[in-house]
Amino acid sequence: MNTVEVADKKFELLIENDNINKRTRLIGIQMNVDYENRCPVFIGVLNGSFLFMADLLKEIEIPCEVGFIRVSSYKGTASTGTVRETFGLPDTLKDRDVILVEDIVDTGFTLKYILEKVHLQQPASVRVCTLLYKPDAIQTQIDELEYVGFEIPNEFVVGYGLDYNGLGRNLKDIYKAIP
Ligand code: IMP
Numbered sequence: 001m002n003t004v005e006v007a008d009k010k011f012e013l014l015i016e017n018d019n020i021n022k023r024t025r026l027i028g029i030q031m032n033v034d035y036e037n038r039c040p041v042f043i044g045v046l047n048g049s050f051l052f053m054a055d056l057l058k059e060i061e062i063p064c065e066v067g068f069i070r071v072s073s074y075k076g077t078a079s080t081g082t083v084r085e086t087f088g089l090p091d092t093l094k095d096r097d098v099i100l101v102e103d104i105v106d107t108g109f110t111l112k113y114i115l116e117k118v119h120l121q122q123p124a125s126v127r128v129c130t131l132l133y134k135p136d137a138i139q140t141q142i143d144e145l146e147y148v149g150f151e152i153p154n155e156f157v158v159g160y161g162l163d164y165n166g167l168g169r170n171l172k173d174i175y176k177a178i179p
Pocket of ligand 1: 110
């Protein structure tokens with residue numbers, strides 16, 4: 001399928017599932033090397049990261065823990081969001097190696113906010129893994145950004161976890177909006 005309709009909008013194919021899987025496998029291989037003899041805590045940022053988390057974790061062969069966090073919407077405001085809920089995280093991240101997993105880094109504000117909260121718990125290290133990154137949209141420097149699946153143009157995308165008005169998360173491939 002080269003185009004899809006989600007709600008009132010048309011989208012065209014940007015990244016096929018096969019390519020997502022190939023890239024994810026490479027990131028996983030790199031992490032297995034980088035975190036050898038450690039036991040990192042993977043934290044997926046909900047909702048968008050759920051498919052990427054699942055596929056990435058299948059490539060991880062070292063011991064690890066897995067949890068999720070959810071932040072409230074911040075969009076359209078300059079104010080910070082709040083970490084609303086956490087699921088399955090250890091009681092503390094102190095002295096742990098944390099890997100935050102995001103679906104997409106756009107302006108970077110969400111991530112910046114989450115990173116502040118994580119650093120408060122004094123982890124041993126924090127790195128970010130994002131499937132998608134829009135270099136032209138970023139508005140804040142994220143030093144922890146270590147693993148990037150794909151750099152994409154500054155256009156709205158949907159599929160593979162990412163939504164448009166709550167819809168489209170279940171699409172296997174990633175699509176970009178047709179203007
Ligand atoms: P940021 O705080 O601007 O970096 O935005 C991060 C969040 O905004 C992501 O976790 C997504 O939930 C959402 N987002 C940003 N760009 C897109 C997009 O192109 N499609 C779908 N969601 C997006």
